[in-house]
Amino acid sequence: MTNRFSLESRELETFMGQMFVICPRCGGRADVIEKANEVRLSCLKCGHLQSNQTGTKYIGGAFDVHFGLPLYLQTSCCGHVLWAYNREHLDYLKRYIEATIRTSEGANRSIESRLPEWMKRKQNRDEVSRAIAKLEQIR
Numbered sequence: 221m222t223n224r225f226s227l228e229s230r231e232l233e234t235f236m237g238q239m240f241v242i243c244p245r246c247g248g249r250a251d252v253i254e255k256a257n258e259v260r261l262s263c264l265k266c267g268h269l270q271s272n273q274t275g276t277k278y279i280g281g282a283f284d285v286h287f288g289l290p291l292y293l294q295t296s297c298c299g300h301v302l303w304a305y306n307r308e309h310l311d312y313l314k315r316y317i318e319a320t321i322r323t324s325e326g327a328n329r330s331i332e333s334r335l336p337e338w339m340k341r342k343q344n345r346d347e348v349s350r351a352i353a354k355l356e357q358i359r
């Protein structure tokens with residue numbers, strides 16, 4: 221048997237520990253990390269620091285959930301925006317898309333329901349795969 225259903229089903233929240241955002245000062249990659257009751261944004265490139273109370277306010281878009289800053293890993297795809305909070309999240313999306321390519325039907329419902337409909341559409345798979353590959357090149 222194949223291990224096509226071995227993809228663990230994960231909530232979006234489990235990827236929120238570290239988020240890559242576009243630094244509001246230099247436009248480079250800044251990290252948003254949650255620690256205790258505080259959220260800290262730090263940019264390795266320009267040293268910009270910002271902190272905020274925890275609180276997930278901007279869920280479900282191409283923004284970090286605490287500051288509402290645009291995510292670093294995002295690109296247009298199929299008339300939508302494909303985005304990921306971090307590399308682990310991007311890798312998860314990739315494995316999901318690859319898994320659905322291998323299985324035409326019968327994919328795990330609980331995983332399917334967590335991604336937007338357009339990403340799961342058969343005719344969009346090539347473009348989604350290309351968009352993910354493009355984001356993987358970003359350093």
Ligand SMILES: [Zn+2]
Binds near residue numbers: 245246264265268
């Ligand atoms: Zn910066």
